Amino acid sequence: ETVCRATAPLLPLTTEEIWRGLTGGRSVHLADYPAADQLPADDALVAAMDTVREVCSATSALRKARSLRNRLPLSTLTVVVADPAALEGFESIVADEVNVKAVRLLAADADEAAAYGVEQKLTVNARAAGPRLGKDVQQAIKGSKSGDWSVAEDGTVTAGGLALVEGEYTLETVAGAADDTTAVGMLPTGGFVALDTTVTDELAAEGLARDLVRAVQQARRDAGLEVSDRIRLVVGGSEALQAAARTHEQMVCEETLTTSYAVGPADADAPLVDLGAGEKATLSVSRA
Incomplete structure (x- = not known):
């Protein structure tokens, strides 16, 4: 109940439902806000999350410096800190936030850490x-x-x-750099991150498919469709775009609520949509 009252300003509808289920009370928003000493404290968790934020910020800066757009997935991020055990369990959060396939934790005094030129x-x-x-x-x-x-x-x-x-x-x-395919960034409180910047054909194709999803979502809004509407989608573009759209058909359809999906060359009579990364596409979006 205490946590519910504390988070009510941030999650008003969710906490209202939980509060009524727990207490049978009229509304969590009519209850007193808890005193600070009533709230649970976990200093280790706070410190770990502060480091996670630093890791994500430093990695995003490396992406920007190398002109690697956020929708382009990368393979590996290595996080080098004094106490890697403190970050265990947070790898998936970092991976989702900075769009990498894997996050490795490495101790600062490990022999491998010296190879990054820091x-x-x-x-x-x-x-x-x-x-x-x-x-x-x-x-x-x-x-x-x-x-x-x-x-x-x-x-x-x-x-x-x-x-x-x-x-x-x-x-x-x-920060130094192990080689041309690795970008290294420092963390304010010690340690560093090393981002593998190699873009394989598979990663490039997935990034292009994510760019396509963004364009289709915009096309849905432009067409005045409701968020829950299912659609028919026809995608046209270069051979690279067609290959990416077919390889990642399931992801594109799930993200855009597409029930009818077709991919082919660009429609010469349709306007081109800029996907970024030098690719353009023609999109036909209609309610299913």
């Missing part, structure tokens, strides 16, 4: 370190740029043989 970078703040180090600050800067720097077990940072204090330097983890 490394730490030290930058000396000359303005902050100069007053203390004097002319030796140049030696520290040269050490940071040449790789002559280290971090001791107690956290002490040394560059060019000179110890630096907090505020005199910035230590950050920067």
